[in-house]
Amino acid sequence: MQTRRPDGEILDRTANLERFDLPLSPAGLTAIRQGRTRVEVASTENGRLLIYSLPVRRDGQILGVLQLGRSLSDYDQAQGTLGRILFAGGLVALATAFASGWLLAGMALRPIHQITRTARAIGRLRDFSQRVPYAGPSDEIGELARTFNAMLEELQAAYVQLEHAFQAQRRFVADASHELRTPLTTMRGNLELLRREPPIPPEDQREVLEDLITESDRMIRLVNDLLALARAEAGQALRREPVPLRPLLSELGRQVRRLARGQIIETPEAPEASALADPDLLKQVLLILIDNAIRYTPPGGRITLQARIEEMSIALDVQDTGPGIPSEILPHIFERFFRGDPARTGGGAGLGLSIARALVEAMGGTIEVQSQVGVGSTFTIRLPRSPDEATSSAK
Numbered sequence: 001m002q003t004r005r006p007d008g009e010i011l012d013r014t015a016n017l018e019r020f021d022l023p024l025s026p027a028g029l030t031a032i033r034q035g036r037t038r039v040e041v042a043s044t045e046n047g048r049l050l051i052y053s054l055p056v057r058r059d060g061q062i063l064g065v066l067q068l069g070r071s072l073s074d075y076d077q078a079q080g081t082l083g084r085i086l087f088a089g090g091l092v093a094l095a096t097a098f099a100s101g102w103l104l105a106g107m108a109l110r111p112i113h114q115i116t117r118t119a120r121a122i123g124r125l126r127d128f129s130q131r132v133p134y135a136g137p138s139d140e141i142g143e144l145a146r147t148f149n150a151m152l153e154e155l156q157a158a159y160v161q162l163e164h165a166f167q168a169q170r171r172f173v174a175d176a177s178h179e180l181r182t183p184l185t186t187m188r189g190n191l192e193l194l195r196r197e198p199p200i201p202p203e204d205q206r207e208v209l210e211d212l213i214t215e216s217d218r219m220i221r222l223v224n225d226l227l228a229l230a231r232a233e234a235g236q237a238l239r240r241e242p243v244p245l246r247p248l249l250s251e252l253g254r255q256v257r258r259l260a261r262g263q264i265i266e267t268p269e270a271p272e273a274s275a276l277a278d279p280d281l282l283k284q285v286l287l288i289l290i291d292n293a294i295r296y297t298p299p300g301g302r303i304t305l306q307a308r309i310e311e312m313s314i315a316l317d318v319q320d321t322g323p324g325i326p327s328e329i330l331p332h333i334f335e336r337f338f339r340g341d342p343a344r345t346g347g348g349a350g351l352g353l354s355i356a357r358a359l360v361e362a363m364g365g366t367i368e369v370q371s372q373v374g375v376g377s378t379f380t381i382r383l384p385r386s387p388d389e390a391t392s393s394a395k
């Protein structure tokens, strides 16, 4: 506390001020002289001071000034600390917001990065077995990862299928070339013999010519078979019409009896029904099976050709009492160029059953075999039953 005279001169001060003056601005002094109190903030070397000055009056006359000073350093210090805390807190909040934003964005975008990486790796390595690892929630990104993986699965299946088809095609071309080369080499050897000087004896010449005819017949058969197989596998435009079983089987029975080499041919009466098929191709398939049965069944054996009605299909059996097919080769007999025991095969190229299967499948049917060594074999073709009859007989 401090007192001044009305002209501003200091009169006295309390001991806590020591020798320190509480300042009063000229504007403050003027206000005091006019009888008004005055509040001022003064900056001193010890910090800011809040100074309250009020006039001391007696009988309406200003006798002096009473000044009270209060240090603002606590307040300033607290304000400074608060400012620093706010600034530091703001910085931390900003850094946290930035880091968590960055982290969240990174987490959200990780599956997309993985999809991009996987797609790039697949493009580079052609490895469709790769998948995007995703264990997150099933949101839009999860959906994207799942769709991408499903697409990869489809692609992988298509690629594997294509690869198998390509390999099968390559094997087929190699096998076909090999099969064609054998008769051609024999024919070439025979032609060389005919060109010899001096010529070979006339009876040998006849034999060589016979061989040439046999080999060229074999080649014609082989080329015809290859053509039939290519057509069947290309799924040529097929006629699909009701083929009545009775006339079909009785005609085939007559034909087979002419071809048989001492085997007994049985054709039990066929049911009154029709299969849905291409009549010419169905006959071709049955002739392949019958031809095999005749070739593999010894004289005196029995070959049965019969038709059965099943719920929605027609089953046609070609059964023989031949040697049967060993179980280890049974799964392969429908493969192209597959031949069983070469000592027993009747000179076929191993294409008959693959042609039969391709034709049956092109007609929307199936072919299967049951066989027991020493007992015989049964080949069964199943074809759709003509729908008109299937429904009318069900009534």
Ligand code: ADP
Pocket: 292, 293, 296, 320, 322, 323, 324, 325, 333, 334, 338, 339, 340, 341, 345, 346, 347, 348, 349, 350, 351, 352, 353, 354, 377
């Ligand atoms: P192939 O020209 O050799 O007869 P196929 O494709 O017709 O060719 O038959 C493949 C193989 O299946 C034959 O080599 C033979 O081993 C076996 N096979 C086919 N039909 C019969 C049958 N009825 N009895 C015994 N084996 C058979």
